[in-house]
Amino acid sequence: MTDFNDKQIEILQVAENLFAEQGFDGTSVRDIAKSANINIAMISYYFGSKEKLLEALILYRISDMRLQMENLYREELTPIEKIDRLIELYIKRIHQNKGMYQIIHFEISSGKRIINCDAFNEMKKNNLEVLKNIIKEGQDKNIFNKDVNVVLLPTTIMGTYFHFQMNKPFFKDILNLNTQEDINNYVYNELTIHIKQTIKALLTYEK
Incomplete structure (x- = not known):
């Protein structure tokens, strides 16, 4: 439903x-x-x-995510532009629904009760397929490396974001983030830019 x-x-x-x-x-x-x-x-x-x-x-929270991801893949953008947009979509989605993501990950990791997370897992699999298709498109055009560990890219994106969230008092102090608006602006700008640079470095690095 x-x-x-x-x-x-x-x-x-x-x-x-x-x-x-x-x-x-x-x-x-x-x-x-x-x-x-x-x-x-x-x-x-x-x-x-x-x-x-x-x-x-x-x-309720994931019902339209699949559509957004598939629409992004079909857009007339370069593989690099698609990666940038995908990261923006990920971060915006997680930040706006961070309470739900924290609840889900705690429930899954604690294993204290049986929660049917099939829909959540299907969404993650679908997102991974879209990401793989974008990476393959970039590889076919010799933009991205052939030996990319695609499975761990979402982990890098979400891990960076959640590290920031889990250490928010520390970052608020050293970055002068005094209001929720300051935090939002930092997440949607500096943090998102840093994650984009990190992912593109992983996709294009030379051994």
Whole structure:
């Protein structure tokens, strides 16, 4: 199910904020119902359980990502331009939904409960296929090296971003990032530029 009504979307957004602030275990269905100003029965009716609500949240947040990636691949751009745009898309997407990504990765890594992440994994596989196609296009034009470890490129992109997020107090201090707007500007400009330079260096380096 990817077509959610307004009330379901409202519940998902409330749940996402609470999960990000209090953790999945620290948030009860009662907390979600209270914040969304609804009764618990409505959450059960729409989602069945807190775990199913999290699975619905994953679907809600990734439902249009596949389309965006495939549209990018079909655009009349050079392979280098496509890589730049792909990184911009990745960073914007992750930054805008960082709460959800933190929740998902914690749940997957902790293994404390069974969360059906098939849709999330399918999205990652699809993104990787698009990336492989862009890299191959660049290799066929002798722009990119033939021996690129494509599987680890998303790890490099997301790892750099999440290292920044996990050490935000340190970076706020040394970079004078005093407001959320300062942080957003830094992420969308300097950090994104650094990641682009890193990925393009990996794609074009000479042994």
